[in-house]
Amino acid sequence: MKVIRTIAELRQELNIMRKNHNNDTSDSRGVVVGLVPTMGYLHRGHASLMQAARQQSDIVVLSIFVNPIQFGPNEDFDSYPRDEERDLAVARAEGVDIVFSPSVEEMYPQPTQTTITVSGITERLCGASRPGHFNGVTTVVSKLFNIVQPQKAFFGMKDAQQVAVIQQMVHDLNMPVDVVPCPIVREEDGLALSSRNVYLSSELRQEALVLSQALRAVQEAVASNTAITAKDIRHILREHISQSVHAVIDYAEIQSFPSLEPLADDEELKAYGDLLIALAVKFGKTRLIDNIRIQKMEVLSRV
Incomplete structure (x- = not known):
């Protein structure tokens, strides 16, 4: 498993892996890259996404990035739980090929002047009480799609609104990505993992x-x-x-x-x-x- 911090290195490594996979197989469908976008502090719910990606993809990329532009001014960006060493152990155990863990400066080298807005469905539920949140989500996911160029992207249904928003963005912008919703994972007593x-x-x-x-x-x-x-x-x-x-x-x-x-x-x-x-x-x-x-x-x- 490779841990990569920069966009340039990630693109270079994915080009090499795609080429090597094409040389190693006669499969005519092409190389399927599966992306699992996360903010880290991984749990069994994230592991289930990696497992689904491993089953459906030739190359699995896990992104770990706590995205500042989806947090409001009074939300928990600074205190959001982080434990990269444990996250990497989880990713390795699930057979991830690449962990992309960029800095904020790498993803946003200058103030963001371009954002993606999905109207309508972002204005209800979480969008009503977290204004701007989904603009941050769609913008960073769009960036990850452009950087990784996956054929499949795996998202948990615990945030069903996020799944709906990303599916709408993919449909409206003709992005060549199959959004794969995955079931909620719960503790034995029923609490959804978070x-x-x-x-x-x-x-x-x-x-x-x-x-x-x-x-x-x-x-x-x-x-x-x-x-x-x-x-x-x-x-x-x-x-x-x-x-x-x-x-x-x-x-x-x-x-x-x-x-x-x-x-x-x-x-x-x-x-x-x-x-x-x-x-x-x-x-x-x-x-x-x-x-x-x-x-x-x-x-x-x-x-």
Whole structure:
């Protein structure tokens, strides 16, 4: 596994690896480069992305970059957890070929004057409470796509809005990248894995279980009531989360996916196809997100 810090060296190394792979195989489909973009502090959720990339790609590139332009002025950029030595051990164990770990100065050698904006779907959910966040995400992902030129890019569905935004960007700008969404990975007690979980005290971590419990309650309600409405879903979510003393709800929503159009309170779920039930809740200073998707067949099969 090679650890590379500069764009020029990464491009040179990828050219060599592509050429060597072409010489070593008669496969006519070409070399598939899989990119796993991360901000580091890797956990089993990230490992699952690397595993998917390893299965579907000839060359796996993992990027580790805490992207400053996706953090707001009062967010946790400076304190965001970092542990490169452990990250490299995880990457090596998962068979990554290249770790691209640039400095901020390498990625942004001068103030950024060009950003990419995806309108509409970035203005809801996390975009409503984190203005400018998704401009930072789409800009850095676009840069990584241009630098690495992958055929596939792997993203976790824990941030379902991010997946929808990147898919929209790829579609609108005709980027030759297949965005591969990967399932959420959870602890045994249901808590979705997140690099920010390290911020939680033992008490707050226990309280954070209300997120997965609320989502499970929604699944059970959908299974037992085919006439369930969006208002019912929102009530179930808030009712469960309110059981946590320290929970402060940013949003507890049901929206169509991937358009992220909100449902009116009286709309029944069975009238829709793919739905996203999404949560963002603060426990102390730590903001956590979680979600589930409900497919139309899951609803209609019980009608």
